[in-house]
Amino acid sequence: xxxxxxxxxxxxxxxxxxxxxxxxxxxxxxxxxxxxxxxxxxxxxxxxxxxxxxxxxxxxxxxxxxxxxxxxxxxxxxxxxxxxxxxxxxxxxxxxxxxxxxxxxxxxxxxxxxxxxxxxxxxxxxxxxxxxxxxxxxxxxxxxxxxxxxxxxxxxxxxxxxxxxxxxxxxxxxxxxxxxxxxxxxxxxxxxxxxxxxxxxxxxxxxxxxxxxxxxxxxxxxxxxxxxxxxxxxxxxxxxxxxxxxxxxxxxxxxxxxxxxxxxxxxxxxxxxxxxxxxxxxxxxxxxxxxxxxxxxxxxxxxxxxxxxxxxxxxxxxxxxxxxxxxxxxxxxxxxxxxxxxxxxxxxxxxxxxxxxxxxxxxxxxxxxxxxxxxxxxxxxxxxxxxxxxxxxxxxxxxxxxxxxxxxxxxxxxxxxxxxxxxxxxxxxxxxxxxxxxxxxxxxxxxxxxxxx
Numbered sequence: 021x022x023x024x025x026x027x028x029x030x031x032x033x034x035x036x037x038x039x040x041x042x043x044x045x046x047x048x049x050x051x052x053x054x055x056x057x058x059x060x061x062x063x064x065x066x067x068x069x070x071x072x073x074x075x076x077x078x079x080x081x082x083x084x085x086x087x088x089x090x091x092x093x094x095x096x097x098x099x100x101x102x103x104x105x106x107x108x109x110x111x112x113x114x115x116x117x118x119x120x121x122x123x124x125x126x127x128x129x130x131x132x133x134x135x136x137x138x139x140x141x142x143x144x145x146x147x148x149x150x151x152x153x154x155x156x157x158x159x160x161x162x163x164x165x166x167x168x169x170x171x172x173x174x175x176x177x178x179x180x181x182x183x184x185x186x187x188x189x190x191x192x193x194x195x196x197x198x199x200x201x202x203x204x205x206x207x208x209x210x211x212x213x214x215x216x217x218x219x220x221x222x223x224x225x226x227x228x229x230x231x232x233x234x235x236x237x238x239x240x241x242x243x244x245x246x247x248x249x250x251x252x253x254x255x256x257x258x259x260x261x262x263x264x265x266x267x268x269x270x271x272x273x274x275x276x277x278x279x280x281x282x283x284x285x286x287x288x289x290x291x292x293x294x295x296x297x298x299x300x301x302x303x304x305x306x307x308x309x310x311x312x313x314x315x316x317x318x319x320x321x322x323x324x325x326x327x328x329x330x331x332x333x334x335x336x337x338x339x340x341x342x343x344x345x346x347x348x349x350x351x352x353x354x355x356x357x358x359x360x361x362x363x364x365x366x367x368x369x370x371x372x373x374x375x376x377x378x379x380x381x382x383x384x385x386x387x388x389x390x391x392x393x394x395x396x397x398x399x400x401x402x403x404x405x406x407x408x409x410x411x412x413x414x415x416x417x418x419x420x421x422x423x424x425x426x427x428x429x430x431x432x433x434x435x436x437x438x439x440x441x442x443x444x445x446x447x448x449x450x451x452x453x454x455x456x457x458x459x460x461x462x463x464x465x466x467x468x469x470x471x472x473x
Contacts, residue, residue: 173203176402186263305348
């Protein structure tokens with residue numbers, strides 16, 4: 021896993037025996053790892069899977085997630101394990117500074133100092149605390165509640181003010197944290213008060229940050245939030261329309277109110293976000309990023325509301341790009357596939373939906389790790405990219421004739437739906453609500469509860 025000469029990421033890998041320490045338990049496991057180097061922060065974001073192991077299954081029973089230490093011939097690093105896939109292979113990921121390799125000792129020797137766990141090269145990188153020129157004054161990085169901030173800031177983000185919707189959890193919370201780590205001030209907008217507050221506190225340990233509770237479908241509230249954020253930070257440079265929920269199952273079985281709510285949050289909410297923040301972005305010649313999905317390119321059965329909404333936001337972003345370019349505003353679209361978030365884990369908790377996803381072609385049948393996806397999104401934002409691919413292979417789909425993917429998915433999907441028809445019918449009542457805790461918070465039922473209160 022060596023650094024790339026240029027570009028946001030490069031990849032290499034390790035496959036072979038490794039030793040995992042999980043609490044007081046040591047296990048010999050078979051690891052399949054990939055590393056991605058981010059030259060902006062100088063760290064390796066690595067991820068992969070540990071093959072099925074009875075001892076690991078027993079140690080992880082009932083935990084869902086666990087922290088451990090993974091040792092391979094290439095080095096040793098802390099890691100996090102998360103829920104297994106349907107074949108009981110556990111997902112593992114981590115971040116290493118410097119690279120997760122045996123060259124650590126050589127790097128330390130070259131630096132003329134001893135290597136330590138917190139400072140492997142024998143020297144600590146100084147935080148860049150200079151305020152960016154212009155209207156946004158930022159406090160320098162300092163030692164805070166979470167320890168010294170030593171990550172490098174990004175020239176494309178340093179001193180900028182970024183707004184992220186759907187920031188209470190998942191992609192939104194992780195992206196807000198990464199933008200803060202790279203030097204941006206961050207406004208987090210979301211629905212779940214406790215989770216949103218916690219996410220903002222994590223960001224505030226790195227850079228100025230504050231949370232705003234709002235439903236992206238409420239036009240008046242979003243306009244108010246936009247004005248408050250601009251006044252609080254002195255302007256807005258970046259807006260990420262990320263808020264989204266999903267519901268699974270056949271269209272005919274869906275609760276009409278929940279189906280419509282997915283469209284409202286994902287599509288209408290993105291339009292409402294753009295309408296509220298475009299005046300501020302025009303004033304700063306800023307950047308608007310719309311989070312879309314591979315579902316916009318290849319709409320799949322049992323995901324009708326989600327696919328329709330993501331196709332819609334992709335089209336809206338392309339329209340906006342042409343309409344606001346003369347005002348200095350750049351517009352991007354981000355494409356993600358199945359990424360390790362609460363939403364995806366919620367969908368996989370449905371045995372029938374999980375069965376269908378297992379039979380998708382590789383790599384669409386895999387759950388991609390969160391950290392590399394977030395790193396790619398943040399790098400694309402810093403570059404004001406018109407298109408960002410959270411998983412590199414998605415770029416290849418853009419070269420296919422646009423009508424080819426839906427045709428292929430429909431042909432394969434018809435047989436799969438027929439195969440699962442009886443099970444889908446028997447379990448229809450289990451998928452009447454959006455998936456995952458974020459989906460529950462954004463559902464039509466939750467909206468009714470808030471309205472009543």
